[in-house]
Amino acid sequence: MPFAAATVLLIVLGGAAATSAAATTTDPLDDPLNQSIDSGQTVATDTAVLSRGHIDLGPRIIDGTFTLLVHDDAAKADAAAQSVWRQASQTVIQLTDAALLPVPEDPAYAFLGVPAGESVSVIPQTQNPDVAWVGWNTQDPEVMDTIDRGVTLSLAGVDGPGALVVYLQSGTFGEPEVLWDSRSTEPASVWVDVNTHTHANWVFTEPGVYLAEFRIDADLVDGSTASDTQSLRFAVGDATDPQAALDASLVSTESDAAADTADAADSTADTAAEPADEASSTTVILIAVIALVALLLIVGLTFVVLRGNRAKRLALAARATR
Structure with missing residues (x-):
């Protein structure tokens, strides 16, 4: 210039x-x-x-x-x-x-x-x-x-x-x-x-x-x-x-800017809450799985015990008839 x-x-x-x-x-x-x-x-x-x-x-x-x-x-x-x-x-x-x-x-x-x-x-x-x-x-x-x-x-x-x-x-x-x-x-x-x-x-x-x-x-x-x-x-x-x-x-005013800031804070809070929600869901599922496994173990153990008792009774009955 x-x-x-x-x-x-x-x-x-x-x-x-x-x-x-x-x-x-x-x-x-x-x-x-x-x-x-x-x-x-x-x-x-x-x-x-x-x-x-x-x-x-x-x-x-x-x-x-x-x-x-x-x-x-x-x-x-x-x-x-x-x-x-x-x-x-x-x-x-x-x-x-x-x-x-x-x-x-x-x-x-x-x-x-x-x-x-x-x-x-x-x-x-x-x-x-x-x-x-x-x-x-x-x-x-x-x-x-x-x-x-x-x-x-x-x-x-x-x-x-x-x-x-x-x-x-x-x-x-x-x-x-x-x-x-x-x-x-x-x-x-x-x-x-x-x-x-x-x-x-x-x-x-x-x-x-x-x-x-x-x-x-x-x-x-x-x-x-x-x-x-x-x-x-x-x-x-x-x-x-x-x-x-x-x-x-x-379009953009001071109050709008404040609202945008509040929205951004809410969004951040929601984003931060998402991992916590996911962790909570995972915990519930894990507890349910453990409970199911425990129930299956109890049922299986009960079955084994009952079967063992039946076998003993049959063995005793067989001896008694000799």
């Missing part, structure tokens, strides 16, 4: 440092991560396909229920538009082929598991105006008043034709910090402080429909706890129909 192409990907994926450096020399208000969310923003009830603009996953408290929603910050790009919260089940994040970038030859990106030069679909850490810009926040005013210090955000499972990798990178040449990798067998969680707004690099290794199940857990200031689990829906690639993402159902 040409060095220029690798450099482009490095800059796009690792642009956080450029943003941080710029923040030291420009007005902080120009920092795209600097935002506030109005209290009581509308929760939309329609379905939506979001292919551009600023999007965050974040908690809201709706009718007293702690809920994980999608924040569609439409007003950020269009002052005439209204920013709203959306239900994850009714929202599709569409990545067109404008998100395709080649994997650089730099070994620092080996964790992507894709050969250098091959294309992957990327939601970059710094905004690309032609691609949906996805992050997460804990900035709803009621949420900030209700949660204690912050939340734990976990990737519970991913269904899709390829892998999903989410990572942070500080600076153009900083070492990547992997937050979530759908291929990992270990659970991965990220702590998010209250009043936090974060964007990371999202890499999809193949086109198609992806459902990424996220779980959020929080300790509340009243001493109770709250949690919710929702699936982000992605339609990756020009050839992928967003409606397919809306219609998709998550």
Whole structure:
């Protein structure tokens, strides 16, 4: 792959440092991560396909229920538009082929598991105006008043034709910090402080429909706890129909994985029990055989004794007649 192409990907994926450096020399208000969310923003009830603009996953408290929603910050790009919260089940994040970038030859990106030069679909850490810009926040005013210090955000499972990798990178040449990798067998969680707004690099290794199940857990200031689990829906690639993402159902979930583990344990127990059952059957058969042999011996011995006694009686009778 040409060095220029690798450099482009490095800059796009690792642009956080450029943003941080710029923040030291420009007005902080120009920092795209600097935002506030109005209290009581509308929760939309329609379905939506979001292919551009600023999007965050974040908690809201709706009718007293702690809920994980999608924040569609439409007003950020269009002052005439209204920013709203959306239900994850009714929202599709569409990545067109404008998100395709080649994997650089730099070994620092080996964790992507894709050969250098091959294309992957990327939601970059710094905004690309032609691609949906996805992050997460804990900035709803009621949420900030209700949660204690912050939340734990976990990737519970991913269904899709390829892998999903989410990572942070500080600076153009900083070492990547992997937050979530759908291929990992270990659970991965990220702590998010209250009043936090974060964007990371999202890499999809193949086109198609992806459902990424996220779980959020929080300790509340009243001493109770709250949690919710929702699936982000992605339609990756020009050839992928967003409606397919809306219609998709998550095949493997955290609870399913637990059930699979329990089933595996039961199967192991059953397998372990089989030799014991076989041994028990063998013992019963052996006892029956021994009992039968013993009975035959007793019958045979009795027959021999009776026959011997009869022979003696005949011999005595013969002597008596002489």
